[in-house]
Each structure stands twice: as structure tokens, then as C-alpha cells.
Amino acid sequence: MKRLFCFLSVLVFISNFSYSQEQNINKESYKYNIENNGNATVAFSRSFNASQWQQLQNYLNNQALMKSYLERIYPNRFLDDFKFENNDADRTCNISFNVYGYCDVDKKGKWMIKTGLKNPEITQLSDSKNEYMIVYMNPMLNTQQTHVFKFPSKAKNIKIEKDAFDYSYFEFEMPSSSFINSIFLWTGLILICIGAALFIRLFLRQKQKKSINSI
């Protein structure tokens, strides 16, 4: 994830190499919509000043180049479904794409998402218990980045842990769909029980009728 942090900021940084000191703080927004199947849709958004917008035209209007950059930012993932939208009037760039296997799964079946950051400021958003936000300032690129992680509604026990190198990661549990998988089994068993109960009831009633008739 950390690599994505630098994406367009690097381009802006390169294009402003000689006078980067004059730049105001740039702001970037990232949203990670994590799906039930462990994939994620990543949405990136950023506005530029007039000068930056002009200088980045060669990159922003070349979707193949942008796709190639994104794939190299996530070298050990599989990406697809790229969408690029540039708003010239607002000088805003919106990119979204799908990341397969965004969540790692450990031996115990717990799901993990690495932040790639040491001791980041993580805030749980008040309006939804399954949304977390990281605000990260990259001083080298003079960029403030806001990352919002939207976990699946089924996700439980979302915790923030640290790995052996002190990098923070999200850990959470996802209920396995074993009940849904065995719906046919349970339906079958219930139907057999109902059928058997009806059969026994009818059998007993018939037996009772016969004994009354014989009296």
C-alpha cells in the first residue's frame, strides 16, 4: 500500500524538481473498498494546480502509461478493471482499479491488510464501525494523503497489529460461508424428518382406525 502513496506525487515531484520548495502541500485521497472475496477496489482522487495539471498532461492522458505505473506500484498483486477519469475544469484526476487478493489470509484463517507504515495515525470513522482512516504526511513529496479502508460488513474483530518489523497491519475475521454451503444438507435433513414424522403420524392414525373398526 505504501508504494501507492507516492504515485502521482512522484510525478509532480519530478516535474517540479527544480522549484519544489515553492509548492503548497498537496492532498491525495485513497479509498479501499474491501470485498467479501478478499479483493479490493481502490479509488484514487487528486486535484492539481494549473501548472501541475499542464505538466502532467502527457501522463494523465496516456491510460496505458498510467496502467503500467499502477502495475509497478503493486508489483506483487494482480490488477484489472482500470478506470481513468480526468476533469479538466476542476483539474481533478480520478482513478479506480481492482486488486485481486488484497487481503492476506494467515494459518488461522484471519485476514490481514498491510499498511506498510510504522505507527500510523489510524482513526475509526464514527459513522461506520467498519471504516478506518489513515492520514499520512509524506514530507519528501510534500503531500498529505488520506486513506480510507472500508471493510466488508461481515468483518468482525477488526484490530490493528504490528509485525516483527513494527509495520502496522489490520487484522480481522470473516465468517466462513459453511452454513450457506450446507443449506442443501440441512434442507434435505429437515424434509426427511418432516416426511418421516408425517409418515409415522399417518401410520399410527391408520392403525388406530383399524383397531376401532375391529371393536
Place this chain on the structure above:
Amino acid sequence: MSGSNFLKIFKNQFFVPLIIILAGIIFIIVHLIKANNSSVEVKIDKNPIIMPAAYNVYCNSNVLGGKYYLFKSKITNNGNSVLENVIVKYNVPGYIDWTELSTIGKLMPGQSVVVSCYPKFDKKITKNTTESVETANITISWDGAKPSDIIEEDFSFKILGVNSFAYTSIPAEEIIGPSDRFDNKELLACFVTPNDPVVKNYTQTIQSKLLKGEEASVSNSPDEVLRVLLGVYEMTRLSGMVYSGTKGLPQSLDDVSTPIQHIRLPRELITNNTGLCIELSLLYCSILSNMGLNPVVFFTPGHAFPGIRLNDGSYCAIEATGIGGEGLESVMGAEDAFNVGSQELKEFIAQFSSGNQEYSLIDIHYLNQAGITGMELEDNEYLNKKTDEITANLTDSPNSNNNGSGGGNNYTNSKASTRFPGSFSFNIPANWLTYYNPNPNVPIAKAVIDSPDHYAAINVYDIPANSPQNAMNILVQELSKIGISFEYNSNGQNIEAFSYPNNFKWNGKIGKIQGGYRVIIVGAFSSYYNSYYETISKIFNSIK
């Protein structure tokens, strides 16, 4: 069955419960069929080239976002049941025993996970001096998997020799700009070996004999840093080190087409007293890093030169190849080399600032911190003794040019263009490197002449044939044996051609020589053909 019998059964009170029981049994059968229907889809993306010099990098998943994997696999559960304890294992026979990469506790229907492999090669891989093709085997199994369910995949990849460096691992069709052609350039930091005992010995000689003590890393004074930089240059010049080329040929590996350069280690430069621009830059980096300074290498089209990042964020640079050699026209003094380096640095900053991707740099200590470290080298008594012998006799070169008149890049063009030997021949541009009999698998290949940046080349084939058509047929046949598809059109003596998968566009001529025909073709990577058009035309017109 008659209608009255059917009605009798229908009216039978036991019919309904029996139907319900039957439906229940059907549901259970469907469940059992579904439970046994496990379907796992695997997609593997491999790295076709492993460079032994970077063995410390491949095992580190944190380096540059996990860029240097052996393979990455996307595993998707397309079945209807949860797979438990999915285990991914791999091996590379002769290098890595069966190793468990990952155990995935639960893989739910529809879920994908990505497992990447960062292999821990043994240090002995750095003993490889030649390249070899190896196979990686992968197995994926899970609890309750039948033998027929277990997934077995394999792929082949190349392990290069320890001195070989592949500039990119990006497939040819995915390459967009110059930066993609040098996508592996960060791995050059693996050739920077400040802890090599031979380099340490050489550095100490510079510090004691030439500089008579230095405190650049302590004082951080720009003057002192400059004195050290000039001292390193003087050491290479006075020890008689010369500029010389080494093997570097375009190669095709699967979808990847990359220049693979033979890079001599800093210890080999010290003891053999000769080096190419990139090799000299890496030697400087090793020495400067050992001294505690922040070395960098600047890359410009077809060239590399070393420098130092100062504490205030500014840079200084020197033209390390100014040492030239007696066979070249002049040898620059240290100040001239610094002046040339400063001019090159100025040009570099201007181009880099404008976003020109052909200009880039690597900061060795930054890369070291990111996990790209130099290879470990053992002490070698013979090399140390040789280093002592070389540094014991520091003498001023008779060709040394210390008059301060140097400047610009004239020295790189000081080698005049020459004519290729033979009756049917052509002019070789200055600074292009000639390799005779470049490929033992293609005996008709007489020579390859490579441009300094490896984007363009001239190929010479001497073909024993009785007609030009016969010669061309033999050429196509021979190239196909090494996996190169060569498509051509001929018009009399002239040839236009395209070769795959290296994507080279060629122009050339065929001419009679003793015992057959000679085919001379000159070309460049198709994406660079236009920028080389003028050079190619000149060479083409000189074919006589």
C-alpha cells in the same frame, strides 16, 4: 399402469410423506455432489531472470514494494466449498529444497489470494560464472484434497552468471519508455561492494598514500568531499587504470528482450586495472561508501558517471572514464575530469528536471537502506597481493593532460571510427564495441558491433553459400535455431528485415566474399530506430 390404479395410489395417504422424504434425499445428494466439486484456478506470473549478484534482494519481500519476486501466484477458489489449510510449496532443484511458501487457513468460495515467492538462494549462487536454465516447481494442496485435485505447476527461468546484469525484466511489448528499459537499474547497487577486503585495502591506500588523511565523512565540508573525489580519480589514473569495454549483448528471454551486460566487480577492476563507465562508477561508489560518503551514479543516454550526494542535498560528480588509456588519445587530469563531470551533472539536472526519463540516478545508501545491498565477497590473498603491487607503483601517465583545457565530452569520441576487416566491409562508429564470433551456437555469426547504449547493433554473417538466396535461407535457418524469427525483403544487394522477439529493425547488404557470401545488417530496437536513423544510414552507406 391404468388410470384407476394411479388414482388409488394418489389417494393413498402415505404418498405425500414419501415424496417429502424423497425430496430430502435429493437435497442431500446435491449437497454431497457440490461438496466434492472443488475447483481451484491458479495464475502464475514469473520473473524470467535471476541475477546471482542480487541474491540478497530476491529473499526480501520489502524491497521496492516486493518487486523482485521469483514468481507470484493468484489462487482463486472457484468451487462451492471452503478449502481449509491451503498449502503452497515450491522448489528449484539444485538451489532450493521444497519450501512451504504459505498456508492459507481458509479459502472461501470465490475468494482469491496472492502468494508471492521471495526465494532465499544460498550465497554459493555467486560462484555461478555462466548462465543456466532452471525450473521452479509449485504444488498447491489443501485438507481433504484428492491426489487428482492437487495442483502442480512449473516454469523455467534463467540464472545468469554473477557478472551478468539484465537491465530490465519487463516484457518487450510492455515497455513504454526509457525508464522501463532500465527497470532493474537499482540492482546495480548489488555490485557496490564497500565491505570487500580488496576494496577496503584499495581505499586505505587512497586515504593514506594519496590523500595523506581525510575527514570528508566527519567534517562534511564540500571542499574535503571534493578532495576525496579527486583523490579517487588520481588513484585510478596513477595506478594506470584504463577505459575498456566488456561484453554486452541484447538477449531475448521469454517475452523479455534486454541488454545483458557483463559487469566486472570492483575488485576485478582494481586488480585488472581496467573498466567501463558503469564499472568505474560502481568502483567509485564502493570506495566512497567505504569512506562513509553518500555515493550516487548518474545515468545519461549511453553513459554513466559517479558522484556524491552532499549533506545539503546538492551533488558533485566526476567523469571517471577520463583516465582513458594509452591507446586512446588523452588522459585527463583530475581537475579536468571534475570539470567534465560538473558539466555532465548540470546537463543531467536540466534534463531530469524536465522529466526526461533517459536521465536517472541511483543513490547507493538509499538503496542499501531499502534492502538492496552489495554481495558478500570473501577475502582473497592473491587479489590483495595484486592490489598492493599495483598501488605500490603509482606513476604519472605519459599521456596525462593536466593543462586544464579539457571539457565537454570530446574524450568519449576520441576513438576515431574504424573499418571492419575484410573485402566487403563498413565503417564502425567511434565507441561501438566489436565482439567476434559472439555466439558459438551460430557459427556463421562473424561479429556483433554494439552501440554504447546497446540500442543499436551491426551484425556480420559469413555464410558458405553458392547464391545470395541460398545464403539468406541459411541465415534464416540458423537464427531460427536460437529462437529468432528473421523476416526480410531483398532488392538486389539490399536487405530490409525485422527480427522477433527482440524487435530489431534492420537494413543491410549482401556481398560476395571468398568461400561464400557476407551479410551485413545494421539496425536498432524498433522503438529506437528513428532516433538511430541517421547513424544507421551512415553505416549502411559505408557498406562496400
